[in-house]
Amino acid sequence: MDSNPFPEDQEEFRDKISTVDDTGKRVWVFPKKPAGRFYNARIWLSLFLLILLIGIPFIKVGGEPIMLFNVLERRFILFGIHFMPQDFHLFGLAMLTLVVFIILFTVVFGRIFCGWVCPQTIFMELVFRRIEYWIEGDANQQRKLAASPWTTEKAIRKLSKHAIFFAIAVVVSNTFLAWIIGADQVMKIATDPLNQHMGGFIAMLVFSFAFYFVFSYLREQVCIAICPYGRLQGVLLGKDSIVIAYDHVRGEPRGKIRKEAPKAAVQAETKLGDCIDCKLCVHVCPTGIDIRNGTQLECINCTACIDACDEVMDKIERPRGLIRYDSFTGIEEGRKKIFTPRVIAYSVLLGILLIVNILLLGARTDIETNLFRTGGSLFNKVDEQTLSNTYNYTMVNKTREDMPVEFRLAGSPGEIKVIGKAPVAQSGEKTEGTLLIYMQRENLSGRKTELHIEVYSNGELVDKTKTNFFGPGK
Ligand code: SF4
Ligand code: SF4
Known part of the structure; x- marks a missing residue:
């Protein structure tokens, strides 16, 4: 055929x-x-x-x-x-x-x-x-x-x-x-x-x-x-x-x-x-x-x-x-x-x-967080042992509700202090602010130490991010 x-x-x-x-x-x-x-x-x-x-x-x-x-x-x-x-x-x-x-x-x-x-x-x-x-x-x-x-x-x-x-x-x-x-x-x-x-x-x-x-x-x-x-x-x-x-x-x-x-x-x-x-x-x-x-x-x-x-x-x-x-x-x-x-x-x-x-x-994640070191600053000496770095943060809240937020350091001893009011990620918006991280010299691994930041809302982990902490070096 x-x-x-x-x-x-x-x-x-x-x-x-x-x-x-x-x-x-x-x-x-x-x-x-x-x-x-x-x-x-x-x-x-x-x-x-x-x-x-x-x-x-x-x-x-x-x-x-x-x-x-x-x-x-x-x-x-x-x-x-x-x-x-x-x-x-x-x-x-x-x-x-x-x-x-x-x-x-x-x-x-x-x-x-x-x-x-x-x-x-x-x-x-x-x-x-x-x-x-x-x-x-x-x-x-x-x-x-x-x-x-x-x-x-x-x-x-x-x-x-x-x-x-x-x-x-x-x-x-x-x-x-x-x-x-x-x-x-x-x-x-x-x-x-x-x-x-x-x-x-x-x-x-x-x-x-x-x-x-x-x-x-x-x-x-x-x-x-x-x-x-x-x-x-x-x-x-x-x-x-x-x-x-x-x-x-x-x-x-x-x-x-x-x-x-x-x-x-x-x-x-x-x-x-x-x-x-x-x-x-x-x-x-x-x-x-x-x-x-x-x-x-x-x-x-x-x-x-x-x-x-x-x-x-x-x-x-x-x-x-x-x-x-x-x-x-x-x-x-x-x-x-x-x-x-x-x-x-x-x-x-x-x-x-x-x-x-x-x-x-x-x-x-429900919240997308980014942390950038504030331009122009390296580190501040708080006392002989303690140093601080300044950061700007941005958070995008992808949910339909405002979320109170707390930052915690994961795996490194140190302290985070938010400048101004406790941050609240506005629903559907980008929220910006500034925070300080305090570290002891003995806990730094050199000029640049990688830090892992966890973001919590109402006690629940909602996001993770990374940043670097700058110090004077060994
Ligand atoms: S519907 Fe009629 S014309 Fe169409 S394929 Fe079937 S038999 Fe042929
Ligand atoms: S459009 Fe419908 S009726 Fe026309 S050839 Fe395709 S399947 Fe058959």
Whole structure:
């Protein structure tokens, strides 16, 4: 068999996207309503994910949201742990790890994230599209309604659909705002007099119109032409990636079934493959492609074509799975090869990044203390035996509470005296001050003695730091 089932002269479909016609005009997609086991599973998973998306901003730990991505104030909370701007390296590393994880996942399992987890697909296919089916009917009715002249009925249907779309866009916009500025703040914007939160209200309105525009007009174009993850598929997918694929080995040559004869009989007679060219898989596709042409960038792995084809296979009494999750190698050679050299390389990198993340997170403290010797001073002679050095300290308190702080010398006899009031590390801020360290000459190890300082708050060790004590030498 020819190892390339899609020879170049049959691949003109790759020259343009399926939703643009020869004149460059958008071709509006009216996908047939999907039904089947994968669609049902996606409905349940979407419900669960929507509950998480809307519910998480309301969950609090110690009066603070459990998750917050406040990019405006550079304040991030992940599972109750506060990340301040000083933790940016940790946040950056966590994001890098996430990117490697997504790459690895895509190399192995293709665009499964798009079909099952991506909020764009969930809102578009399982919220907005379902409302559209409910108000305007299935694909053919929608097509007819779009082409029909304006009547009162058409106006009512269109108006009610867009009113519901906008109401949901407002909910989506408020939900995303709650992840950024917190649910309490969103509630305030919604309930306080308008002039107290004009900026927040405008942001909420802009977000709402943006979401409305995305789900009522842009739709599949987000996945086809805008989403950077979608564009990456071309370099991430290989012959061994598991994608939603048409089994061309089993399906070709495709051919119409004769109604009076069972498919099996016709197939044996005419040597046809299992595809009866009913095009149901094309009609249900929300991005308007024909999966039988092979893996395409437009495919968001929504599984609608699997369900459609399985139903056809049931009817013509052929095994399900003519369209299924499989790799090109799996279809051609009947085997699934997951651990390719590329997958192994990404896995090793991901493992290293995960370990570094865990180590850095483990070493992260609530307070970050730094001690610098005050410029220009070497040491002061207090008496014949005692010397002192002056230091400036800075403390960054990464918690949401002010913390009274005490400095202690670890492992060296000596004394620390803070100049001024007892230090209190202000929540979320950098606190600065000056302190003196007193040492006996006999305890110095030369001109420069390394000292270990422990930082305590309410009797609990919260940080450690190091500095040098200067003396006259031996
Ligand atoms: S739904 Fe199945 S049988 Fe029908 S055209 Fe698509 S692949 Fe062929
Ligand atoms: S080809 Fe199938 S899985 Fe891909 S977007 Fe279309 S219907 Fe969904």
